[in-house]
Amino acid sequence: MTARTLYDKLWDEHVVHSEPDGTALLYIDRHLVHEVTSPQAFEGLDLAGRKVWRLSANLAVSDHNVPTTDRSGGIADPVSKLQVDTLDANCDRVGITQFKMNDRRQGIVHVIGPEQGATLPGMTVVCGDSHTSTHGAFGALAHGIGTSEVEHVLATQTLSAKKARNLLVKVEGKLPAGCGAKDIVLAIIGRIGTAGGTGYTIEFAGSAIRALSMEGRMTVCNMAIEAGARAGLVGVDDTTINYVKGRPFTPGTDPRTGQFAGGVEWEQAVAYWRTLHTDPGAHFDKVVEIDAAQIRPQVTWGTSPEMVLAIDDRVPDPDKERDDVKRSAIERALTYMALEPNKAISDIHVDKVFIGSCTNSRIEDMREAAAVVKRVGGRLAKNIKLALVVPGSGLVKAQAEAEGLDQVFKAAGFEWREPGCSMCLAMNADRLEPGERCASTSNRNFEGRQGAGGRTHLVSPAMAAAAAMTGHFVDVRTLA
Numbered sequence: 001m002t003a004r005t006l007y008d009k010l011w012d013e014h015v016v017h018s019e020p021d022g023t024a025l026l027y028i029d030r031h032l033v034h035e036v037t038s039p040q041a042f043e044g045l046d047l048a049g050r051k052v053w054r055l056s057a058n059l060a061v062s063d064h065n066v067p068t069t070d071r072s073g074g075i076a077d078p079v080s081k082l083q084v085d086t087l088d089a090n091c092d093r094v095g096i097t098q099f100k101m102n103d104r105r106q107g108i109v110h111v112i113g114p115e116q117g118a119t120l121p122g123m124t125v126v127c128g129d130s131h132t133s134t135h136g137a138f139g140a141l142a143h144g145i146g147t148s149e150v151e152h153v154l155a156t157q158t159l160s161a162k163k164a165r166n167l168l169v170k171v172e173g174k175l176p177a178g179c180g181a182k183d184i185v186l187a188i189i190g191r192i193g194t195a196g197g198t199g200y201t202i203e204f205a206g207s208a209i210r211a212l213s214m215e216g217r218m219t220v221c222n223m224a225i226e227a228g229a230r231a232g233l234v235g236v237d238d239t240t241i242n243y244v245k246g247r248p249f250t251p252g253t254d255p256r257t258g259q260f261a262g263g264v265e266w267e268q269a270v271a272y273w274r275t276l277h278t279d280p281g282a283h284f285d286k287v288v289e290i291d292a293a294q295i296r297p298q299v300t301w302g303t304s305p306e307m308v309l310a311i312d313d314r315v316p317d318p319d320k321e322r323d324d325v326k327r328s329a330i331e332r333a334l335t336y337m338a339l340e341p342n343k344a345i346s347d348i349h350v351d352k353v354f355i356g357s358c359t360n361s362r363i364e365d366m367r368e369a370a371a372v373v374k375r376v377g378g379r380l381a382k383n384i385k386l387a388l389v390v391p392g393s394g395l396v397k398a399q400a401e402a403e404g405l406d407q408v409f410k411a412a413g414f415e416w417r418e419p420g421c422s423m424c425l426a427m428n429a430d431r432l433e434p435g436e437r438c439a440s441t442s443n444r445n446f447e448g449r450q451g452a453g454g455r456t457h458l459v460s461p462a463m464a465a466a467a468a469m470t471g472h473f474v475d476v477r478t479l480a
């Protein structure tokens with residue numbers, strides 16, 4: 001048989017029907033649902049008199065609109081409340097499993113799917129959310145869909161799709177101390193640009209990717225969409241299998257005790273999962289190679305994730321750019337960001353810090369940030385108006401608290417919040433005021449993303465914590 005990429009294998013395994021023009025109908029194994037992109041889908045289903053095809057394939061949670069402060073009084077904002085209430089009502093009515101706002105398993109959809117074992121190797125995973133690419137870290141074919149497709153998946157458990165091309169991003173070598181998964185993915189986007197992956201599914205491979213934990217691989221795949229690719233992938237290995245073992249939705253977990261029990265289903269699943277890697281000699285349409293040893297701590301300076309530099313670089317000077325289009329993009333970004341050309345990245349001072357989002361709100365991110373807070377010591381820098389730590393789920397929060405991380409943050413003056421998307425996109429009360437500058441562990445830095453007029457610098461959890469403690473960006477390699 002011809003050698004296939006991991007993407008080829010996942011695709012072949014899920015095709016229900018193919019048309020001569022390449023359009024295929026794919027079977028969908030897991031459908032994750034959140035409150036923003038599902039209301040019209042449920043309504044459409046209802047109007048057409050259709051039922052949900054396979055209830056157990058769906059898992060729902062509210063994340064974008066939930067408050068991250070005390071929830072006992074409900075949601076104050078009427079628009080947010082309506083969205084969350086609507087999801088609750090829809091799930092109750094049709095019988096979809098949902099983790100409601102006060103359930104300790106509630107959290108950001110891309111954090112809870114993997115955490116519950118609802119995302120497993122070999123699956124097709126979709127959600128009405130572009131960062132569904134996150135789940136590709138498990139060797140699952142995962143991507144975002146639009147609201148009409150949400151309705152289609154609810155009704156039929158299938159999706160009409162066209163196959164993308166194969167792009168291999170190979171990151172070889174050892175990452176310098178102080179650098180992590182976020183620096184890898186920002187460096188990749190800096191290299192290939194936000195359109196570099198358009199039309200492709202990206203497989204991330206190489207020794208530096210293999211060396212990452214599942215949390216780190218999720219951070220990398222999360223931002224595949226920021227590189228233009230709808231889906232990112234990492235091949236299955238022991239790290240993957242050890243992570244999914246014993247999770248609530250994973251085969252082999254005893255539903256009564258919640259403990260790993262093993263058995264035939266587990267053995268068969270593992271045997272299949274071990275085939276989920278690219279065959280030697282398989283063809284990629286494009287290959288990008290990156291030397292991990294050359295990666296430095298990354299900070300975005302502009303209004304697109306590709307406008308990224310390293311901590312020891314300087315803000316670009318538009319006068320040095322010969323290409324007219326690029327020059328005006330730099331000028332516009334610098335104006336919006338209120339940055340002088342040639343300013344040292346380490347001289348940029350911030351007003352707020354946000355540690356959270358589906359990119360960086362898992363337990364390792366919390367640990368990484370807390371370690372820097374401890375190492376620097378003392379309290380938040382004087383110029384910091386607000387520093388938020390928003391765990392990705394109630395279970396991440398509980399784990400962090402069991403490790404005393406919340407105390408480390410609180411003692412330094414950070415606010416320790418309830419799980420949700422929060423200041424990643426400011427659909428709830430957590431936002432930047434016009435002109436405020438933020439060190440953020442999220443994935444998008446578009447104009448107004450964190451609040452109208454707000455200025456976002458995308459960074460790793462370590463860099464965000466360092467910025468909170470010192471007031472500006474610092475070379476976290478010196479803290480490692």
Ligand SMILES: CC(C)[C@H](C(=O)O)[C@@H](O)C(=O)O
Nearest residue numbers: 036037128129130131144425
């Ligand atoms: C609200 C949702 C549709 C959106 C997305 O698809 O990504 C959001 O999660 C985001 O990060 O901008």
Ligand code: SF4
Nearest residue numbers: 131357358421424425
């Ligand atoms: S955390 Fe941010 S990027 Fe992730 S799903 Fe929520 S809004 Fe989108």
